[in-house]
Amino acid sequence: MADAAVRSHKPATSRRTPAGGAPTAAHTAAEASDPRIDIDAVTNLLLGTWGETRREAREMIKDPAFWRIEGMPMAEHRERVLTQLHLLVQHGGSRRAFPAEYGGLENNGSNIAGFQELVLADPSLQIKSGVQWGLFGSAVHQLGTKEHHDKWLPGIIDMSIPGAFAMTETGHGSDVAAIGTTATYDPATEEFVIHTPFRGAWKDYLGNAALHGKAATVFAQLITGGVNYGVHCFFVPLRDDDGVFLPGIGGEDDGVKGGLNGIDNGRLHFDHVRVPRRNLLNRYGDVAADGSYTSDIPSPGRRFFTMLGALVQGRVSLDGAATTASALALHIALTYAGQRRQFDSGSGSDEVVLLDYGKHQRRLLPLLAQNYAQFFAHDELLRKFDGVFSGRTDTSEEREDLETLAAALKPLSTWNAMDTIQEAREACGGSGFLAENRLVGLHQDLDVYVTFEGDNNVLLQLVGKRLLSDFAKQFKGADAAALARYAVGHTAGRVFHGAGLRQLGQSVADFGSTARSVELGLRAEQQHELLAGRVEQMVSDVAGALRPASKLSPAEAAALFNSHQAELIEAARAHAELLQWEAFSDGVNTIADDDTKQVLTWLRDLFGLHLIEKHLAWYLINGRLSAQRAASVSRYIDRLAARLRPHAQDLVDAYGFAPEHVRAPIASGAERARQDEAREYYRALAASGEAPVSEKSLKKK
């Protein structure tokens, strides 16, 4: 019985009107004599399974040498971040994922956890590290074999071989299978000829390509004996020791970007560049000296996805980094909101602290709840990743689950980062627009996370297709009659929902006070039922709509699918939201301390209700909430926000950021000092008897 609504003994409103002044609520849990979270325990919970590595990384980046300097011109910023990568090597930060024989720690989860924290220092550092060790290094490690490891991993780990990950082309981003670059085997010289046949096939947006890359892992269509075996990866040297392109290689600088300008993104093209046959990273497919092709994975499609799947860590990393960056933004905005005052309350008392405004609570606290959910969901993702890549749970099912989970969570956390950082920046007004307060820089740098390592919409569509295929498995072997029965039952269900019969029952039960109906109908189990029921029905609705496709021409089937594309993406989003909610709930259930559990249960409820409110129209249309209960959702959110208000500072303190991580003057206490100084000035002026009287008071006389 840990549920929020049941355990709250004090009505929230009593806390909104403390003695003497309103709308100033209690500002801390202590003031509110509320349950209070154990901040350190929550920090441990949020840091998760690899908390120790995260603490190490955070300790390391207290060194200002790792910090982003606002306004630094691009060229300098690029050199600074390059230097930081070398510094990272010195700190042993580059080797965690790699095999022990090359000095590595073979700890995949720890590796990702450590890298993510770099986002607090400078997102350019995080992403350039990701390019070097997570993409370029990982391609050699995961797609290559012993020979490649021996030859290149040491130099990759110690940064003597900075490299680019040359997959994306100007003409093909999300659709990797369709890239134009070719690698044609020439048995006469036992070489592959890497070639760019047209402008659209230039490799593009590659970190390390414009300046620093000495080599690249180049993805190209492998052609041997007149057959195209699909996309494979090749190790291709790019520049000599003076940094000059090797013969046949050319490129261009991508120039200034919206953010991440510490990374030298650029373009590459190849004019019949020859590399030895053995430069094919041949773990999943090989070409013999005579040109014959072999692979352990006979299906070209499965082979392609296996190779891509080996590189899933990019998405895993972004999910965590986006979550941590959002946490930083919330830490800044909520700390400021707890100190900044603006407008008196109209009751003649002091000016009101921003976070006491109903609207301000509404803007920020649901985002805080969402961010907590992401921490728990991310730790689950990271454990699954570690299980697969450590070999402990390396089955094809687990791999597929991991890829689907990463494809589900990365879009949500990166989009949420955009929304959260933007809301935080707006909630800080003009000071939020100053680079020194970091919010604008975070938005600029994180922006591209939503479209790289898989465009978010494309990823969600992948998840949607997986949901559809899981759904179809339920009916495997079912005959036409069974399907027809299902369809009828399904439709009947909708009509039943839609016509309001179920609503009517709910309306009657709701006819008491709103508070009571809320507590009856929106507890944890009901939140889960609503969220899970929505996923099930959305998937089954899309599946139903697509069922005729099997009888259509490919063109007609494609058109039918296209007309339901947006719905499928929404179903995938609903699925990912459910996963976040479940992870949050599982996390809360592990908490032993009652007070901490209570507050985090309120926060989990706020997240659940926030999701339900977002999709309220769906619940109403589908008869899953009555109008009365739906109306109560928003009021319940208001009450939860007011209840959580005194805990806001504790909850952002629990992120465990040190001043060296925050570095935003407005979240440093300077704002409180200014407010105090101003209030003291007016107090002393009034006491001196020399304060001017107001014109208004004059007129009253």
Next chain:
Amino acid sequence: MADAAVRSHKPATSRRTPAGGAPTAAHTAAEASDPRIDIDAVTNLLLGTWGETRREAREMIKDPAFWRIEGMPMAEHRERVLTQLHLLVQHGGSRRAFPAEYGGLENNGSNIAGFQELVLADPSLQIKSGVQWGLFGSAVHQLGTKEHHDKWLPGIIDMSIPGAFAMTETGHGSDVAAIGTTATYDPATEEFVIHTPFRGAWKDYLGNAALHGKAATVFAQLITGGVNYGVHCFFVPLRDDDGVFLPGIGGEDDGVKGGLNGIDNGRLHFDHVRVPRRNLLNRYGDVAADGSYTSDIPSPGRRFFTMLGALVQGRVSLDGAATTASALALHIALTYAGQRRQFDSGSGSDEVVLLDYGKHQRRLLPLLAQNYAQFFAHDELLRKFDGVFSGRTDTSEEREDLETLAAALKPLSTWNAMDTIQEAREACGGSGFLAENRLVGLHQDLDVYVTFEGDNNVLLQLVGKRLLSDFAKQFKGADAAALARYAVGHTAGRVFHGAGLRQLGQSVADFGSTARSVELGLRAEQQHELLAGRVEQMVSDVAGALRPASKLSPAEAAALFNSHQAELIEAARAHAELLQWEAFSDGVNTIADDDTKQVLTWLRDLFGLHLIEKHLAWYLINGRLSAQRAASVSRYIDRLAARLRPHAQDLVDAYGFAPEHVRAPIASGAERARQDEAREYYRALAASGEAPVSEKSLKKK
């Protein structure tokens, strides 16, 4: 009978599956043999009342000297924009609003229209111009009198006196009335002593303050004879001819910002700085040599708001500039979406053009509709502004309406700009993140528009209060019994709605095909009824909830208000959306050409339905839409989007941007050329007989 649903003879689906290939739809209106808009006529319509000035301004900024250079370091960018301001003076661009005796044109509407177009060249140029002539110059012009005009306007117009508008302080942004700077009259020397009493009272975020400002219009509490007469504005010299601060004046640079880095924002503080008595800009309040205060406006509150209201043009400008910037983003993203191909359709045909994807249409076309609405609404706002400031319609009612309209429209258009530019950037993938394609720069520069010149939430709250007071006027003089009857009737209405009785009737009518029910229930009149009904009910709900306030203590009343703050802001937003919709509809009704009117009616419908979809839960909870009809809203939007898809390029071409305004390589035709080159390569390869066969086809043999 110009309604979309009625006049469309071809079902939208027929256009989604043209002969041979799907999901490729017709790409142009000509291909679709659809009605086609008269592009030039629509351009005229969008450019609005001051189209001629807009064309002049656009012609002027074809000169690259006015363009933003991406990645330019802050210091250089600031000098460049300063130079551009001088260039603007040479082109006669700075004098439109000012009196004829100083070389001005006394054309307020034209002035704003011309300035807004500068956003296409560089938003820093637009805003720095706004600081110089729209804020600093306007303060002298609107708050000063002949003596001030004679002395300073010529130098302001010709930029020999660059100036700052020193209103906002670090401690007080939105709450201007509470600023801390004092201007105390000293009758002994006939001077005002301008003073900053504490750190929070430093003037902050002021353009022209860090470097270029030679003077400032400083807002301060006017104190004379021991009485504080509230905030007034003073002309204060800042720097000598060498750019060195005058005695008693100090300041700081705000440093790098999230955008607008071509403007030298900074802070100012004053240590007992003495200015002559006559430096008080005394149009609305004056101090005689002996220190006695006089004003034509006896109420301190009304006087304060009159002074602020004289500066409304900032908000008017931002509404238009945000609309034009969003149009540019849509032009870029939709042009790219019409050329870029990604993924084949699964039917073996060509790769699919982005804009043929259902999701892509859904992402961009409702934003296009919204942007069109903003153009029409902005022209109305600008005409109202011109009427008041020209003196033609300068009544206190018109002034109040103008201020409310500006406070309603500016928040929506500036927030919409953020959402639209971000969606456009994401819709262009990696290329959208490159600065050369301008979307990231627009987002960075426009970001602060949502919190400056009045924080959007604060402005909407003002609008909400105005709506409440208008609502209350209906009951002026009504006795308690009448109010009670109203309250009862009102509650009954909600129960009637909520219990589903009205829904039931609608459900029966809806029991035919979705298409039919849509056409029955979502035409123009119904859109209007839904949008207007929502505003009315929301306002009346908030008013009802706040009614007990009059019987409460000030503190309790403030708490009650605070608990409904978010709802009041939502009501104001609903009101502004309605105004935009009505302006769009009025605009469409002026169109003579049938085809143009047809397409713009579809677009207006898309806007209306987009708004209704956004608030669908509200319509359901309040019984204004049945579940069936609500479900049809999204499907109708899909159909409208598909219907408008062939017109997308025409509709963005109608913005009338020249290549010198767009300047984004991805919207230049380069993408189409790349796609064509790639397709030609594969065609030729296939024709040569030398194309490698796919491994898959090999396995099939």
